[in-house]
Amino acid sequence: MTAVLVVGGAGYVGSHCCQELHASGYRPVVIDNFTTGHRDFVRWGPCEDGDVRDRDFLLDVFDRHKPAAVMHFAAKSLVGESVDHPEIYYDNNVSGTLNLLNCMVARGVSELVFSSTCAIYGAHGGATIDEDCAKGPLSPYGFTKLVCEQMMDDFSQAYGLRSVRLRYFNASGADPKAEIGEHHVPETHLIPLVLDVALGLREAIRVFGSDYPTPDGSAIRDYIHVCDLADAHVKAVDYLARGGPTMAVNLGTGTGSSVLDVIGQTEAALDRAIRIEAAPRRPGDATALVANPAQAQARLGWRPTRSALPQIIADAWRWHQKRFGG
Numbered sequence: 051m052t053a054v055l056v057v058g059g060a061g062y063v064g065s066h067c068c069q070e071l072h073a074s075g076y077r078p079v080v081i082d083n084f085t086t087g088h089r090d091f092v093r094w095g096p097c098e099d100g101d102v103r104d105r106d107f108l109l110d111v112f113d114r115h116k117p118a119a120v121m122h123f124a125a126k127s128l129v130g131e132s133v134d135h136p137e138i139y140y141d142n143n144v145s146g147t148l149n150l151l152n153c154m155v156a157r158g159v160s161e162l163v164f165s166s167t168c169a170i171y172g173a174h175g176g177a178t179i180d181e182d183c184a185k186g187p188l189s190p191y192g193f194t195k196l197v198c199e200q201m202m203d204d205f206s207q208a209y210g211l212r213s214v215r216l217r218y219f220n221a222s223g224a225d226p227k228a229e230i231g232e233h234h235v236p237e238t239h240l241i242p243l244v245l246d247v248a249l250g251l252r253e254a255i256r257v258f259g260s261d262y263p264t265p266d267g268s269a270i271r272d273y274i275h276v277c278d279l280a281d282a283h284v285k286a287v288d289y290l291a292r293g294g295p296t297m298a299v300n301l302g303t304g305t306g307s308s309v310l311d312v313i314g315q316t317e318a319a320l321d322r323a324i325r326i327e328a329a330p331r332r333p334g335d336a337t338a339l340v341a342n343p344a345q346a347q348a349r350l351g352w353r354p355t356r357s358a359l360p361q362i363i364a365d366a367w368r369w370h371q372k373r374f375g376g
């Protein structure tokens with residue numbers, strides 16, 4: 051079986067990618083330091099405990115498992131924390147990625163799939179965002195991902211290390227069988243917080259901003275099911291194995307949903323009332339972030355199949371009840 055190294059594979063998106071790799075006939079080898087990952091999410095292959103910044107550790111893992119390709123999810127990803135403590139973000143995200151790239155070159159592994167984000171884009175005038183839109187991250191977190199993308203372009207040029215950077219919009223949902231799902235500590239994402247209210251674990255959902263220039267005044271995002279993300283990652287590994295050149299593609303649906311849409315659709319799906327509290331805008335939040343996913347469709351042959359909001363909510367709810375329902 052072809053081994054794929056999955057750095058950060060004990061986290062939310064990484065674990066779903068391991069599940070999909072396994073289903074597609076690959077052997078996912080997880081590297082994780084368990085700062086935000088979960089041991090019970092590592093189910094589809096071996097686990098190597100360690101840090102992506104540790105060169106000797108990484109080289110040893112490369113030598114023992116001989117991966118054909120690498121997926122890299124390991125990062126700190128809290129926007130607010132990155133503003134207060136940028137050094138943690140530059141160290142973990144940028145130094146970690148640089149060490150990984152150096153080890154790949156040292157061991158002759160030249161295919162990398164990287165978790166990037168729509169947080170690297172700047173002003174885009176409200177239209178859907180394509181890959182050529184101006185870059186202008188609003189936070190140190192977004193900057194670290196942009197720096198990593200630049201390093202990958204430079205390593206591609208200098209060493210032939212080919213990468214696919216997948217710029218996720220809002221990852222959401224869970225494995226439909228609810229074996230794994232979203233579990234961040236602290237949780238800051240909208241859908242799991244709304245589901246906490248539905249489960250009675252929180253009093254109300256705070257809606258950050260009611261005066262955005264959108265039809266209902268709340269902010270708009272493009273929610274993409276984590277299993278659709280996993281499918282794109284495996285397609286990206288296959289693309290690189292076919293010799294595909296370095297590229298970056300957006301992963302979203304092309305359709306936006308407002309915060310109030312998400313809450314309303316959750317109420318309808320679960321037949322429960324969700325209490326809302328109006329709150330000020332969250333610093334750094336954009337009005338609307340919606341992908342143009344045409345490139346991912348054209349170059350990877352990828353199309354989301356599970357990302358209708360009711361499907362996302364149903365899958366997230368099944369997992370949420372199992373994990374947090376008591």
Ligand SMILES: NC(=O)c1ccc[n+]([C@@H]2O[C@H](COP(=O)([O-])OP(=O)(O)OC[C@H]3O[C@@H](n4cnc5c(N)ncnc54)[C@H](O)[C@@H]3O)[C@@H](O)[C@H]2O)c1
Binds near residue numbers: 124
């Ligand atoms: N969740 C989203 O909506 C979203 C959106 C855009 C981009 N991303 C990116 O996708 C990736 C995965 O996000 P997630 O939501 O699954 O996060 P997560 O925190 O659940 O997963 C990250 C994993 O990386 C591990 N890790 C972190 N630093 C490490 C290090 N130095 N060495 C080894 N392991 C380390 C953590 O323990 C964890 O298991 C991140 O790079 C994130 O920036 C996520």
Ligand SMILES: O=c1ccn([C@@H]2O[C@H](COP(=O)(O)OP(=O)(O)O[C@H]3O[C@H](CO)[C@@H](O)[C@H](O)[C@H]3O)[C@@H](O)[C@H]2O)c(=O)[nH]1
Binds near residue numbers: 238
């Ligand atoms: O309690 C809450 C939580 C969120 N929101 C709003 O809901 C929307 C979605 O928020 P959230 O789920 O936190 O996602 P984003 O802030 O859009 O962040 C996502 O998108 C970023 C790119 O912008 C990625 O980098 C992040 O990892 C990813 O989680 C935003 O308008 C938030 O203001 C609320 O109103 N109340």
